[in-house]
Amino acid sequence: MIEASRSTVRHIPEDELHAYLDQALSRSQCVEIERHLARCSRCQGERDGIAALRDRTTALLARIGPPPIIPPAFDTIMARAASRQQRRWRWIKVGSRAASIGGVLFLGWWMSGRLFLVEPGSAIAVAPAVVAPHDSPRVETVPASVTAKAPAVSPKPRAPVKRPAPLQLVRASRPVGDEAPAATDFALATETDPQPAYDAATSERLTVGGDAPLELSDLAAQPVGDDPGLNGLWRTIVPDKESADRRGEIALVPGLPVTQMRVQPGAGGDDVTAVDQTLESGDLIRTISGPAPRVLALVNEDAAADSVNHPEGNTNHMTVTIRQADRMVAVTGPANALGSLLARVNLKNTKRRY
Amino acid sequence: MGDELEELYRTTYATVVRFLYRKVWDADRAHDLAQEVFIRAMAHRPEKPRAWIFAVAANLARDEARAAVRRKRHLTLLKDDPATMPSSPLPADEMVEEDERRAKVDEALATLTKRDREVLLLWDAGLSYPEIAQQTGLAVGAVGTTLARARKRLVDAYDRSEQEHRAAHS
Numbered sequence: 054m055i056e057a058s059r060s061t062v063r064h065i066p067e068d069e070l071h072a073y074l075d076q077a078l079s080r081s082q083c084v085e086i087e088r089h090l091a092r093c094s095r096c097q098g099e100r101d102g103i104a105a106l107r108d109r110t111t112a113l114l115a116r117i118g119p120p121p122i123i124p125p126a127f128d129t130i131m132a133r134a135a136s137r138q139q140r141r142w143r144w145i146k147v148g149s150r151a152a153s154i155g156g157v158l159f160l161g162w163w164m165s166g167r168l169f170l171v172e173p174g175s176a177i178a179v180a181p182a183v184v185a186p187h188d189s190p191r192v193e194t195v196p197a198s199v200t201a202k203a204p205a206v207s208p209k210p211r212a213p214v215k216r217p218a219p220l221q222l223v224r225a226s227r228p229v230g231d232e233a234p235a236a237t238d239f240a241l242a243t244e245t246d247p248q249p250a251y252d253a254a255t256s257e258r259l260t261v262g263g264d265a266p267l268e269l270s271d272l273a274a275q276p277v278g279d280d281p282g283l284n285g286l287w288r289t290i291v292p293d294k295e296s297a298d299r300r301g302e303i304a305l306v307p308g309l310p311v312t313q314m315r316v317q318p319g320a321g322g323d324d325v326t327a328v329d330q331t332l333e334s335g336d337l338i339r340t341i342s343g344p345a346p347r348v349l350a351l352v353n354e355d356a357a358a359d360s361v362n363h364p365e366g367n368t369n370h371m372t373v374t375i376r377q378a379d380r381m382v383a384v385t386g387p388a389n390a391l392g393s394l395l396a397r398v399n400l401k402n403t404k405r406r407y
Numbered sequence: 408m409g410d411e412l413e414e415l416y417r418t419t420y421a422t423v424v425r426f427l428y429r430k431v432w433d434a435d436r437a438h439d440l441a442q443e444v445f446i447r448a449m450a451h452r453p454e455k456p457r458a459w460i461f462a463v464a465a466n467l468a469r470d471e472a473r474a475a476v477r478r479k480r481h482l483t484l485l486k487d488d489p490a491t492m493p494s495s496p497l498p499a500d501e502m503v504e505e506d507e508r509r510a511k512v513d514e515a516l517a518t519l520t521k522r523d524r525e526v527l528l529l530w531d532a533g534l535s536y537p538e539i540a541q542q543t544g545l546a547v548g549a550v551g552t553t554l555a556r557a558r559k560r561l562v563d564a565y566d567r568s569e570q571e572h573r574a575a576h577s
Contacts, residue, residue, distance in 0.1 A: 067555050068551035068552040068554075068555045069551060071551045071554050071555045071558075072536065072550075072551035075530070075536065075551070075554070077535065077536040077550070077551065103555070106558050106559065106562055107558060109558075109562050110527070110531075110558045110561055110562060111531065113512050113515070113561060113562070113565055114429070114512070114527075114528075114531045116505070116508050116509050116512050117428070117429055117509050117512045117513060117516070118425045118428065118429075119424055119425060119428040119434040119437055119438075120434050122420070122421045122424050122425075122438075124416070124417075124420040124421065124424075125442065127413050127416050127417070130416065130442060130445045130446055130449065131449060133442070133446050134445075134446045134447075134449035134450055135449075137446060137450065138450060
């Protein structure tokens, strides 16, 4: 910083004197400067001039200060800060709630056409029973495996359907299984029953326009037995031969190979059908459709039997039911595949039958 | 943190108002902005509250200056409207001596470059060289140089203004 030799003396630079007077230098730098000042009259004069300049600057700036200041109490500032924070949180809450509702609406719309019945001639079509007019939606959880002990059901003509009834979306949170993904599966259902089968205590009910309630609730994963066989009297049918007579009545998941198609006759031709299909992984997808009381009875009875056979439960499977008026479709399969499977179904079947 | 902010509020509020006043030239507005600065500090809880407060104050003053420019344009337009013109302008002799001096300092400050003025006002607000450097983007070693130049220019400009004033009245 400061160099002195016999021939030349380097004086303290002006900016360093400013920094020195502003107490912006380190202790060692200050010592060095003071040592130089003690024997350099020129730098002393320079320092005095800078000190005067500094004081003058301060005095000039003091003239342009505001009138005498009485600061508000600190509590006032704190109260204003707290109030602003509350307003901010309120807006965040409103925004997040609006986003949630929007997301649910979108998902409800997006998934409203995922399940189809068997198309005549082809392997699969969407059951008209899934959508019936003048019905509001409802979601049910049902046991996975089904026991066929349901009584015959009297025939009941189904009304023609023009458009889908509003659907309900159920977010199913599953117990963690070996192959359970982190994602959440969704179940769709339409029905008018005012008493949902799921636990209302855990559900969050949202009203989504009109009179169509949209509900979110936890769906416990339903165990499915390792043996996919159905009890009761069933008649195996050949899809190629008989599906022509059952146009639009056999519910199954399109795009998957059908391994078995069975029917339990009901009065007036209102049969219960059970279609087994296999995923690429080898897992079974079973779709049971028919009159709602019979399908429901089947799945309920089977749930009891299954809990005895598999007390530890099979947490990797779940069942989704769709109920519309007197019809019900129950789809059972691996929990980790059901959601994506339904989405795939929709992509491949853009034409809706109603 | 709350105690630290409270202490900082008590010791720095007046300085922040003064710092802001020299930028916005409106005492009430300077008070409002200073309170805004501390309200934001309460919400953000900065690690270095003192430097943070002056940085935010400088930003608010900058925004205020832009808004003032817009208002000035608006007033310029209104000025051409006879209905908005004052009935009688203030007589010059009503301007107090303090206002004259203040106006001269204002003019002298206006002769400084933006950076010199900023450094000078931050130093006058009590910020250290490292804090000034952090806020202005200068190297710490350059703060002394900038301050030296700013002080000299301010005093020179003010003295020149005084001389011109005296010459005009002699």
